[in-house]
Amino acid sequence: MASITLGGNPINTNGELPKVGSKAPQFQLLKTDLSEVTLADFAGSKLVLNIFPSVDTGTCAASVRHFNESASKLENTKVLCISRDLPFAQKRFCGAEGLENVVNLSDFKSGSFGKDYGLEMTDGALNALHSRVVIVIDENGVVKYTEQVAEIADEPNYEAALASL
Structure with a gap:
């Protein structure tokens, strides 16, 4: 279990992120x-998995915009933006922003992605949503990089994630 914060208030997750060097856990999400x-x-x-609580918050939206811009420059790389938002909200956001270089995926039905990847928040105001995480997976399905952002309101380390590719 990871200990993170939201506005300085402690929050826990349900487990640990997949280990670097391990095979990425399978998932089933909705487009x-x-x-x-x-x-x-x-x-x-x-794959760059950009995981966050909700696209309707400033930091989450900023991460989608940043990775959208970066993704257009990367060869054989897809950015998957994953949250528990409804697919309709994800589509609305990217349509309004003109973002076409990311793939939005929703875990709203079961939350199994968040549970299986050890990043579901288990308490606090955002209980049951995903914590802010970046995971990079190579073309063979091996985890190359992980970052559990310690303060939910902070942006991830984009440079470190992209450098791991």
């Missing part, structure tokens, strides 16, 4: 058109 997608659907591509 903005409500179709299902799994980790296997991205086989052969490098």
Whole structure:
């Protein structure tokens, strides 16, 4: 379990992030058109998992914008923006912002992604939402980088994540 903060107030997660060097856990999430997608659907591509509580907050929106800009410059790399937001909210946000270089995925149905990846918040005001995390997975499905952002309101270390690719 990780201890993080929201506005300086302690919050816990349900577990630990996948270990660097391990195979990334499988997942099943929903795209903005409500179709299902799994980790296997991205086989052969490098992945940046940009995980956050809600696209309707300033820091979460900033991370989507930042990775959208970075993704357009990366070869064989997809940025997956994952939250428990409804797919409709994710689609609305990216449409309004003109963001086309990220893939929005929702864990709203079961929350199993957050649980399986050890990043679901288990207490505090955002209980049951995802904590702010970046995970980089190589084209073979191996975890190359993880960051559990200690303060939810802070942005992740974009440079470190992208350098791991």
